[in-house]
Amino acid sequence: MPATLPVSPLSETAVDHPQEPRTRDPDQLLRLAQDEFIRRWGEMGATWGINRTMAEIHALCYITATPQCTDDVMQRLNISRGNASMNLRALCDWGIIRRLHRRGERREYFESLSDVWEIFSIIAAERKRREMDPVLETIKRCQQMLDESSLGKAAARQPQVQATRERLANMEEFMSVTNKIFQQFVSNARSGLNRVVKVLLKAL
Amino acid sequence: MPATLPVSPLSETAVDHPQEPRTRDPDQLLRLAQDEFIRRWGEMGATWGINRTMAEIHALCYITATPQCTDDVMQRLNISRGNASMNLRALCDWGIIRRLHRRGERREYFESLSDVWEIFSIIAAERKRREMDPVLETIKRCQQMLDESSLGKAAARQPQVQATRERLANMEEFMSVTNKIFQQFVSNARSGLNRVVKVLLKAL
DNA sequence: GTAGAATTTCAATAAATTCTGAAACAACGG
């Protein structure tokens, strides 16, 4: 890497101790602020089971509010073309960024959805479908396995069996309610989820 | 390992295609049901950024509703002593399982909290603290960097800067509201969160 | 069509995470 880059790729400064900006140049400050956000967003994503790079790419598209092409992403995040391509596609599959074609240009650009609530509701819906629903199914199957009709009356009354059945039931109730809340978020996202959430907060 | 174990460790059957139980022996069926739950819970944990084994250990303690010692965990999940010890400690640190001493016994046992709502609220509180709060801080710092007082009036009016400021503001609002909801869950967990959530669902 | 710019794919590799096992440590009864 050259000693000084005109505009360096995402700063390596630790998020917890960001160095004070040494410059008043507005462009650089803007970039520093964006980089800090991108870095932190990537970290958070990582702890929530989302590939750090994917989270960073989305953060970049979101925070700049400007369509980014593959090369923009590669250069800014300092990643390979293949990596950029695969994660951009994954983000498109999720539906939280969109492809953008420009007249007379071969190159494709990507832009983030602008509505945070919509972004969140898409993610929530998908994770519910992929991760909560299968657990609920499993719980139901486990409950069947411990039914009187599977075990017989005597066995079904064993304390061990009763205890497990109760725990399964509690967990099922919890997950059902959680699922419903997710559902509500999702179905309300388009029409002012904002307001809906305020209602919710008053109710609590 | 002996050729046949009286009760085998956690079955390796894929969760998606569990084999039909071949036995009507209630003890084995109970164990099969528990194993299926444990396995699925571990998978879900993994996609949410929680170590699969840690999630499985917790699932084991929860679903059996019976205090488990280190050797129980090792044998049932087929993991090493070190692994069991470290994950049990981590779960204790989170506060979702508890150590249990028995009179005249050296060995320590571990039991899960029984209230699912409490378990969830502990996890939510901790993740909020560790992962949401730092992002909010970062957003605020980024906003400061793009203040008029940092950039000067002219620069602060550049469209690029304005756009980033708006995105930061939207994200901040979203995260603040999410944080408040988390907060509410947590502070209500002890006294019938259940009811609270029902209120919430009506409000939506 | 076709040139060539842009994208996708994927085997190889690198990085990060998780797990093991054995040694060190602690607690207790005698």
Place this chain on the structure above:
DNA sequence: CCGTTGTTTCAGAATTTATTGAAATTCTAC
């Protein structure tokens, strides 16, 4: 004290996940 039983720690091994880079493919302007 010492022997026994049980727990913790942690360096290295194993496993999983992420990334690269170059070849194959696709697309579009002409």
